[in-house]
Amino acid sequence: MENIAEYIKEGRSDSWRIELRKSMKTKERTSYERVKMPEQDPHIRNKNSIEVNSGISEEMAIAESHRCLDCPAPTCTIGCPVGINIPEFIKKIEIRDFLGAATVIKETNALPAVCGRVCPQEKQCELSCFYTQKLHKPPIAIGNLERFSADYERNSGKMSIPNVAESNGIKVAVVGSGPSGLAAAGDLAKLGYDVTVFEALHEIGGVLKYGIPEFRLPNDIVDIEIESMRKMGVKFHTNFIVGKTASFDDLKEQGFKAFFVGSGAGLPRFMNIPGENFNGIFSSNEYLTRINLMKAAYDDYDTPVLFGKNVAVIGGGNTAMDSVRTAKRLGAERSMIIYRRSIEEMPARVEEVHHAQDEEIEFMNLHNPVEYFADENGRVNRMRIRKMRLGEPDASGRRRPIPIEGSEFDIAVDLVVVAVGVSPNPIVPSSLKDLKMTNWGTIVVDKDTMQSSIPNIFAGGDIVRGGATVILAMGDGRVAAAGMHKYLQEKVKAN
Amino acid sequence: MNKIVEKEFFSENVAKIVIESPDIAIIRKAGHFVIIRIDEKGERIPLTIADGDKEKGTITVVVQKVGVTSAKLLAMNEGEEILDIVGPLGHATHIEKKGTVLCAGGGVGVAPLMPIVKALKKAGNKVITVLAGRTKELIILEDEMRNYSDELIVMTDDGSYGKKGLVTAGMEEVIQREKVNMAVLIGPAIMMKFGSLTTKKYNIPTVVSLNTIMVDGTGMCGACRVSVGGKTKFVCVDGPEFDAFQVDWSQMMMRMGAYKMQEHEAYEKYLRTVETVA
Numbered sequence: 001m002e003n004i005a006e007y008i009k010e011g012r013s014d015s016w017r018i019e020l021r022k023s024m025k026t027k028e029r030t031s032y033e034r035v036k037m038p039e040q041d042p043h044i045r046n047k048n049s050i051e052v053n054s055g056i057s058e059e060m061a062i063a064e065s066h067r068c069l070d071c072p073a074p075t076c077t078i079g080c081p082v083g084i085n086i087p088e089f090i091k092k093i094e095i096r097d098f099l100g101a102a103t104v105i106k107e108t109n110a111l112p113a114v115c116g117r118v119c120p121q122e123k124q125c126e127l128s129c130f131y132t133q134k135l136h137k138p139p140i141a142i143g144n145l146e147r148f149s150a151d152y153e154r155n156s157g158k159m160s161i162p163n164v165a166e167s168n169g170i171k172v173a174v175v176g177s178g179p180s181g182l183a184a185a186g187d188l189a190k191l192g193y194d195v196t197v198f199e200a201l202h203e204i205g206g207v208l209k210y211g212i213p214e215f216r217l218p219n220d221i222v223d224i225e226i227e228s229m230r231k232m233g234v235k236f237h238t239n240f241i242v243g244k245t246a247s248f249d250d251l252k253e254q255g256f257k258a259f260f261v262g263s264g265a266g267l268p269r270f271m272n273i274p275g276e277n278f279n280g281i282f283s284s285n286e287y288l289t290r291i292n293l294m295k296a297a298y299d300d301y302d303t304p305v306l307f308g309k310n311v312a313v314i315g316g317g318n319t320a321m322d323s324v325r326t327a328k329r330l331g332a333e334r335s336m337i338i339y340r341r342s343i344e345e346m347p348a349r350v351e352e353v354h355h356a357q358d359e360e361i362e363f364m365n366l367h368n369p370v371e372y373f374a375d376e377n378g379r380v381n382r383m384r385i386r387k388m389r390l391g392e393p394d395a396s397g398r399r400r401p402i403p404i405e406g407s408e409f410d411i412a413v414d415l416v417v418v419a420v421g422v423s424p425n426p427i428v429p430s431s432l433k434d435l436k437m438t439n440w441g442t443i444v445v446d447k448d449t450m451q452s453s454i455p456n457i458f459a460g461g462d463i464v465r466g467g468a469t470v471i472l473a474m475g476d477g478r479v480a481a482a483g484m485h486k487y488l489q490e491k492v493k494a495n
Numbered sequence: 496m497n498k499i500v501e502k503e504f505f506s507e508n509v510a511k512i513v514i515e516s517p518d519i520a521i522i523r524k525a526g527h528f529v530i531i532r533i534d535e536k537g538e539r540i541p542l543t544i545a546d547g548d549k550e551k552g553t554i555t556v557v558v559q560k561v562g563v564t565s566a567k568l569l570a571m572n573e574g575e576e577i578l579d580i581v582g583p584l585g586h587a588t589h590i591e592k593k594g595t596v597l598c599a600g601g602g603v604g605v606a607p608l609m610p611i612v613k614a615l616k617k618a619g620n621k622v623i624t625v626l627a628g629r630t631k632e633l634i635i636l637e638d639e640m641r642n643y644s645d646e647l648i649v650m651t652d653d654g655s656y657g658k659k660g661l662v663t664a665g666m667e668e669v670i671q672r673e674k675v676n677m678a679v680l681i682g683p684a685i686m687m688k689f690g691s692l693t694t695k696k697y698n699i700p701t702v703v704s705l706n707t708i709m710v711d712g713t714g715m716c717g718a719c720r721v722s723v724g725g726k727t728k729f730v731c732v733d734g735p736e737f738d739a740f741q742v743d744w745s746q747m748m749m750r751m752g753a754y755k756m757q758e759h760e761a762y763e764k765y766l767r768t769v770e771t772v773a
Contacts, residue, residue: 200713202532202539202579210715239581241713245518266715270727277720277727277746279753286716294538294710302563303538303710304757378749425714426732 008077011088012070020091021070028066030131034138035064042358046328049214052355053117056141058098061148065094068140071130076142079128081475082109082183086125090145102153103160105146110186110229111179111474113154113221114208116147118318119471120349154224161231165192170488173198173256175242175428178206179470180262180461182229183477184484188260189232191485196235196256198242200427203293206264208470210293211285213322215329216352219292243431248457257491258456258484261443262477265462266425270418271314275372280306280380284319284419288326297330308415310334312383314369315419316346318469321356323417328359332415335361340368340388340401366390368401370408372416383413424463432457442466449483450476458484497577500553502569506632508560509603510569511545517552519544519582525610526588526704526736529554530712532579533567540564541709543607543681543735544583545636557606557635562758563765570769584712585735588702592619594676597669597699598644599625599662599690601682605636607704608681613643615679621645623675625665627686631656662686663693675699680739684748691739701739705730708753721747 011017038054039045045052056064068090076086085104092101105112121143126132129139153159170193174181177199188195203209205222230236242248248259268283270276282290287305290296296305311327313320316339328335337356339346342365346353357363366388373382387407390399424441436444436453443452443459450458460476462468501513519529528543546555560566571577588611596615600608605626616622624644628634629652641647649657650665658665662682669675670693678701680690687703694701707719707730714732721730724741728734 200581201711202581210711239579240518241581241584244522244583245581246522266711266713267729267732268715268717270717270720272727277722277750279750283717286710286718289710289716295536301536301538302761304754304761306753306757377752427713 005077008074008085008087011085012072016095017070017088017091020094024066026069029069030067030135030137032063032067034067035060035141035144037141037144039355042355042360045215046325046359049329051218052215055151056144056148058096058152061093061098061145062096064141064145065090067131068094069130075128075130075133076125076140079124079126081124081471082115082478084108084125084146086142089149090140090142093145093149098149098152099156099158099160101145101149105149106160106162108478109474110183111222111225112146113150113225114179114217115471115474116143116150117217117221118212118469119143120469122350124471154221159224159228161228162186162190164190164232167194167233168192170194170257170492171196171255172258172260172484172488173242173251174260174262176200176206176262176264176461176463177204177236178262178264178461178473179208180473180477180480181206181260182226183474184260184262184458184460184481185234185477186229186232187478187481188484189229189234191481193488195233196237198240199236199238200241201293202238204236204238206262210289211319211322213288213292213326215325216322241427243427247431258488259458260477260480260484261428261452261457261459261463262461262473263425263428263463265422265465265467267423268418269421269423271369271420273369273371275374275380276418278372278374278380279378280308280374280414281372281416281418284313284315284323284417285422287323287417288319291326291330306415308332308413310336310411310413311415311417312336312338312369312411312413313417313419314338315421316341316348317419317421318348318352320417320419321348321352323419324361325356325359327415327417328361336364337361338364338367338369338385340366341398342366342390345398366401368403369416373410379414380416381412381414382410383416384408384410422462422467424466428463440466446483448479449486450480451483451487455487497580499571499573499575499577502571502573505557505635508569509557509633509635511555511557511606512568513553513555514577514580515552516554516580519580520547520549520552520554523547523554523583524587525590525614526585526607527583528585528607528712528735529556529580529582530584530709531568531577533564533571534578537567537578538564539579539710539712541584541706541712541731543704543706545606545609557603559603563761566762566765581712584731588614588736590614590618595621595623595674597623597625597666597675597678597694599627599666599678599680599682600640601627601662601686601690602633603635604682604686604704605640608679609636609639609643611679611681612640616643616645623669624648625650625662625669626657627651627662627665627682629653661689663689666690666693670694670697670699678702678739684744684751687739688744688748691742695740702736703739703742704735705737705742705747706735707747707750721750
């Protein structure tokens with residue numbers, strides 16, 4: 001990754017890029033308005049599971065690409081955890097080489113159609129864009145353009161498979177098929193390794209499948225990206241829990257030389273308040289898994305789920321937004337967010353909060369649940385909430401929520417989704433006695449290589465971060481793949 | 496993959512199913528369970544492993560028809576394949592020499608009890624087993640259990656076989672007679688609750704294996720959570736075995752009924768489709 005700045009710089013002096021920069025004056029480029037992503041009408045979409053954003057057209061993409069100044073020092077790329085050559089792909093769009101744009105993205109990003117949909121661009125590339133930083137204008141719609149390129153390529157039927165180095169015959173294992181595992185697997189395959197991804201569930205994709213709903217990230221899109229990884233030679237093994245179905249030692253005996261652990265933050269947190277185990281109170285993981293992975297809302301699928309008229313979702317992150325919007329789509333009359341801080345402190349993507357507001361989601365900010373009550377069958381029917389106010393900033397830099405004593409009141413609820421975060425899944429750590437862990441149950445790694453305290457085990461994503469985003473997990477996967485490569489090559493040389 | 500190699504009905508609604516699953520057969524121990532999904536539209540359900548054969552690469556489960564998924568599973572024939580099996584899950588039973596161990600199994604709970612009885616016996620314990628069921632037809636694995644135990648007592652509610660009475664009567668009989676160092680109870684929640692009230696009277700450390708509602712079985716969803724010793728525990732990763740005296744039985748039973756209505760409706764619908772096909 002150290003050469004990334006140089007690599008990005010290099011392309012800028014290609015003659016076509018120079019020509020293109022000359023073809024339009026900066027003043028004209030900066031005079032255009034940022035493209036607006038077309039979306040389904042909020043009052044229609046809050047009753048269906050079709051994707052909210054419908055994607056930008058070729059004309060819109062080209063118009064947007066004109067805005068990009070192809071800066072000499074493209075700060076946008078610094079904001080990208082996977083190091084996409086952003087100016088290069090945008091300029092490819094400008095010359096109508098849409099397939100070329102997709103190829104550029106795929107050099108460093110194994111899941112472009114996914115990232116174009118779920119990345120918090122406003123906190124990354126678009127935040128560090130010249131427009132945001134210096135011109136104080138809306139940034140280039142990098143995320144929308146990424147999605148456009150990936151979708152164009154997919155719909156063209158001419159999907160390119162990234163170049164894969166000649167096989168080096170070295171077997172490596174990836175534990176978990178979520179974003180970090182897929183990113184690591186993609187890079188390792190490109191480097192010529194024989195990669196097997198082990199997945200505990202019956203489907204590949206981890207949180208992209210069980211967590212993120214269809215209206216934000218259709219499963220078909222995830223499947224197509226996985227299919228191109230298969231074409232790169234990556235093998236997938238579902239229904240296989242490393243640490244349970246086979247131990248790390250068993251896999252070593254089968255010839256695996258190194259491991260990437262991306263087993264995720266699969267252990268939901270609850271608030272440990274009275275009544276939290278009543279029926280109708282779900283973790284967001286359970287609620288979303290039943291609906292997204294098990295398709296419980298469809299009549300012809302066997303998995304059941306409870307429906308609610310008055311639904312409360314506790315939390316202010318992306319998962320909370322996904323849950324509350326899902327409940328609305330499944331017929332809730334009231335679908336509410338209950339969050340202990342104000343809307344400004346919400347960790348969710350700004351776009352998701354806006355979409356939720358448009359879809360008639362109620363926001364009860366500065367409120368926190370204190371107790372649940374149930375009917376005679378144990379089904380939740382009421383919750384007690386307390387008002388909060390904001391105090392001084394805490395360690396996270398956000399203002400600390402402080403309870404207002406005596407402000408409690410009750411509201412009627414028949415479904416509650418607790419989305420207050422997740423803890424690392426204990427299965428892998430508990431199967432490796434020598435693995436160094438933090439007090440929070442995450443795996444300790446070297447930040448530059450993602451190597452754990454056991455030399456042939458690398459880790460990344462939520463099992464290291466304890467709950468972050470798809471793109472940060474993917475960034476970890478890429479760093480780990482490079483770290484594994486270095487480790488394995490040194491070992492090969494030593495022998 | 497996951498081929499059903501043998502199916503044997505113990506009674507109209509209960510059958511033993513032997514499934515090809517070589518990876519799990521090698522590594523599984525007493526107390527482990529698997530999650531299965533029959534087909535594309537199926538749900539994921541936990542089943543405790545009753546037996547396994549490393550050489551043949553098979554595992555055995557015992558299934559009782561209680562709803563759509565179990566009915567579909569019992570309707571599958573030898574040679575057919577189950578779409579997904581994952582495991583072994585949960586912690587294996589902690590087996591050590593305790594002295595005299597009283598094992599009590601109710602209904603299909605006898606099946607998961609079997610490997611535990613076997614392992615306890617092998618570890619040098621004196622194992623006294625009580626099998627209980629409503630009627631004679633519901634007593635399963637009697638020969639096997641007799642074989643692995645030092646003594647076997649059979650109880651039926653209606654007295655149609657063995658001694659008449661509840662499982663607790665059989666347990667009391669043993670406890671009155673001799674010193675029991677530990678008890679293991681597996682069966683319906685209500686049976687485990689009353690069984691553990693009995694052992695508690697005599698201060699006999701008691702282990703139960705909980706079979707709650709699960710989705711992934713790996714700690715991810717929390718559907719299986721239950722209060723144990725005042726703390727919320729996940730049966731899939733913290734269990735499935737717990738100290739019986741710490742389990743909040745009423746909460747567990749309440750949570751087991753979370754989908755009662757949906758399950759009932761789905762089963763009625765399933766029965767209608769089966770009839771139509773027939």
